Amino acid sequence: MNMQLDPIDRRILRLLQRDASVSHDDLGAQVGLSRNACWRRVRALEQAGFIKKRVVLIDPDQVGLGLTVFLMIRTDRHGPDWLDQFAKATRDIPEILGAYRMTGDLDYLVRVRVADVAAYDTLYQKLIRRVEMADCSASFVMEELKETTELPL
Known part of the structure; x- marks a missing residue:
């Protein structure tokens, strides 16, 4: 899928990089979209390969890998x-x-x-x-x- 990023897509990606657990309601509010419109954008970004996966970042010192x-x-x-x-x-x-x-x-x-x-x-x-x-x-x-x-x- 060949998708061009617009400014809203870029804002969504910036916000998701900081916190992938943000709800679609909150994400939509931050970028000026409804929850459903935001969900469709995120889904399209995933399908186009811009979002590879969502992960949790662990503090290495806390798990003994300092x-x-x-x-x-x-x-x-x-x-x-x-x-x-x-x-x-x-x-x-x-x-x-x-x-x-x-x-x-x-x-x-x-x-x-x-x-x-x-x-x-x-x-x-x-x-x-x-x-x-x-x-x-x-x-x-x-x-x-x-x-x-x-x-x-």
């Missing part, structure tokens, strides 16, 4: 078999929150959430057993200055 680690990975293998193996490993390990193929000196950047350095080491051992890498270095986040899921619309 350490963010970025892995910088270099590989000397760039074939589809290696990439499939690496992609599967990153999908299968729940502590891996994001994995990105990069340009420049770095081949892959991986974002991890774990309890502590010992938990990171366990994850690292699990990953290197599954995937051969030329080099893997880690940086531990000392302070989180900004973390958001909101896209600038």
